[in-house]
Amino acid sequence: xxxxxxxxxxxxxxxxxxxxxxxxxxxxxxxxxxxxxxxxxxxxxxxxxxxxxxxxxxxxxxxxxxxxxxxxxxxxxxxxxxxxxxxxxxxxxxxxxxxxxxxxxxxxxxxxxxxxxxxxxxxxxxxxxxxxxxxxxxxxxxxxxxxxxxxxxxxxxxxxxxxxxxxxxxxxxxxxxxxxxxxxxxxxxxxxxxxxxxxxx
Amino acid sequence: xxxxxxxxxxxxxxxxxxxxxxxxxxxxxxxxxxxxxxxxxxxxxxxxxxxxxxxxxxxxxxxxxxxxxxxxxxxxxxxxxxxxxxxxxxxxxxxxxxxxxxxxxxxxxxxxxxxxxxxxxxxxxxxxxxxxxxxxxxxxxxxxxxxxxxxxxxxxxxxxxxxxxxxxxxxxxxxxxxxxxxxxxxxxxxxxxxxxxxxxxxxxxxxxxxxxxxxxxxxx
Ligand SMILES: [Zn+2]
Numbered sequence: 149x150x151x152x153x154x155x156x157x158x159x160x161x162x163x164x165x166x167x168x169x170x171x172x173x174x175x176x177x178x179x180x181x182x183x184x185x186x187x188x189x190x191x192x193x194x195x196x197x198x199x200x201x202x203x204x205x206x207x208x209x210x211x212x213x214x215x216x217x218x219x220x221x222x223x224x225x226x227x228x229x230x231x232x233x234x235x236x237x238x239x240x241x242x243x244x245x246x247x248x249x250x251x252x253x254x255x256x257x258x259x260x261x262x263x264x265x266x267x268x269x270x271x272x273x274x275x276x277x278x279x280x281x282x283x284x285x286x287x288x289x290x291x292x293x294x295x296x297x298x299x300x301x302x303x304x305x306x307x308x309x310x311x312x313x314x315x316x317x318x319x320x321x322x323x324x325x326x327x328x329x330x331x332x333x334x335x336x337x338x339x340x341x342x343x344x345x346x347x348x349x
Numbered sequence: 350x351x352x353x354x355x356x357x358x359x360x361x362x363x364x365x366x367x368x369x370x371x372x373x374x375x376x377x378x379x380x381x382x383x384x385x386x387x388x389x390x391x392x393x394x395x396x397x398x399x400x401x402x403x404x405x406x407x408x409x410x411x412x413x414x415x416x417x418x419x420x421x422x423x424x425x426x427x428x429x430x431x432x433x434x435x436x437x438x439x440x441x442x443x444x445x446x447x448x449x450x451x452x453x454x455x456x457x458x459x460x461x462x463x464x465x466x467x468x469x470x471x472x473x474x475x476x477x478x479x480x481x482x483x484x485x486x487x488x489x490x491x492x493x494x495x496x497x498x499x500x501x502x503x504x505x506x507x508x509x510x511x512x513x514x515x516x517x518x519x520x521x522x523x524x525x526x527x528x529x530x531x532x533x534x535x536x537x538x539x540x541x542x543x544x545x546x547x548x549x550x551x552x553x554x555x556x557x558x559x560x561x562x563x564x565x566x567x568x569x
Contacts, residue, residue: 170403190419197415202407209408211367219411223418230422241392245399252367252398260371260478310366310401315480315550316359317501327501327528331359338358341397 171348174242181243185233196243197226204251211255211313213262221258225251302337305330352384354516354523358394360504361387365394372475372483372548375449376504376524379546382447383522446508450546458508458544463487470494481550488512488543493536501551502528505535510543512536519545 177199184192204225208218228250236246298306308314308322316334320327356364356377363369364377381388437452444457453475454461463471469492473485481501485508488494505525512519514535519525527533537543 170400174400174403190422193422194415194419197418200402201410201414203402203405205410206405206408207402210405215408218408219414222410223414227418227421230418231426241395242399244403245392245396248398248402249365249395251402252365256367256374306362306397309362309368310398311405313366313368315368315370316363317550331357331528334359334362335357338362338394338397342393345393345396 167348174244177243178238181229181233181236181246182238184230185236188233193230196229196247200229200244200247201226204247207248207251207311208255210311211259213255213258217258217262221254222251225254228254298337298340302333302340305333306337309334350383350522351520352386352522354519354525355384355387356380356390356504356524357526358390360502360526361391361394362397365391365398370479370481370483370548370550371477372479372481373502373504373550375453375477375483376506376546376548378449379447380506380522380524382449450508458485458487461485468492481548483546483548485544485546488535488537488545490537490540490542493534501549502526503547503549506546508544508546510537510541511539512543512545513538 177196180192180196183189184196201222205215205218205222208221209215213221225247229247232250236243241249304323305319308319309316314322316327316330319330323330360369360377364374369377381391433452437448440446440455441448441451444451444454446454446458461473463473466472469489471487473487475483475485477483486494503525505519507519507521507523509521511521512535514525514533516525516527516533518538519535525533525535
């Protein structure tokens with residue numbers, strides 16, 4: 149019992165550390181982006197590129213674009229970071245959130261143009277590569293550190309929605325639960341996150 | 350504009366995650382154009398995406414990626430993009446429609462090629478790809494839309510006039526955000542016609558005889 153407890157504490161202390169580090173990182177990148185907007189310094193842009201480029205690419209691949217298109221969209225996204233930096237408002241969003249929305253929008257446009265792969269799959273065909281469970285578990289770990297401690301069921305729907313771009317109905321079908329449960333889990337997760345963010349700031 | 354009806358959190362999360370079909374995303378974007386409250390909420394649902402972006406396992410870019418972007422950043426942004434954005438803004442100002450919808454329609458509500466689909470009801474189909482349907486409905490005073498239930502989600506944004514149903518009264522800028530279990534029958538409740546944008550992620554299911562008759566006809 150005692151051991152379990154202390155282990156639990158260590159784990160949560162480790163998670164706190166990770167969260168603190170992530171918070172500091174987030175703030176640092178926000179400052180870098182804000183000063184890029186002011187100075188138009190290409191060295192700052194290169195720093196942002198090396199941090200966000202590979203993350204955007206990973207995100208876009210997860211959403212289902214092939215690696216070559218993901219590379220193109222990522223380059224396009226980074227180019228818009230440069231061009232739109234003057235519109236970034238550090239009091240409204242962090243750099244990661246702002247860049248996320250830019251990348252997401254470009255990715256959606258591209259998927260529409262390429263007539264999203266999912267519509268070409270025959271209706272009943274199961275996704276041939278349901279993302280490997282091991283990878284899933286690791287990502288969920290990292291995500292939990294990033295997002296605070298969400299119960300498994302809530303983390304899962306967030307994951308499927310934001311990382312795999314699945315609609316509520318698709319998630320309901322995949323998990324074999326009613327649409328209403330998907331939505332209520334998402335709402336609960338969102339409430340928890342907001343509380344967590346308030347505590348953090 | 351006094352907005353009383355807003356989106357469910359789950360809908361804004363779907364918007365932020367990029368998983369809404371195009372028509373629903375245009376509808377959400379249109380409400381956001383008018384609604385400070387939901388814009389504020391979206392900045393929070395977007396934040397989930399931002400935090401996830403930080404947590405993701407990076408995938409290496411091509412070795413020459415930075416060089417290719419650096420070669421482009423000194424060039425001015427392509428004219429075409431800038432021009433299309435400013436013409437969308439003009440459309441929006443001229444038609445009084447929210448920007449995302451204005452840029453999609455390119456004309457005012459009255460200039461559209463409306464098709465009569467039943468007594469006092471006209472429709473304009475935006476014919477977007479993807480699951481579900483996106484339509485504008487133009488409903489005469491006193492007329493109601495057939496009773497229907499939903500297999501998936503249905504979003505409605507009021508663009509002109511107002512209607513009432515089991516869920517309350519909806520005026521310009523308001524949204525109705527309903528799913529599977531909700532059965533409702535909106536009725537136009539003033540002497541002004543009502544125009545609304547409706548986007549679904551699955552076909553609607555009409556109930557009752559009236560619904561069964563109307564369904565193949567309306568094709569909603
Ligand atoms: Zn609102």
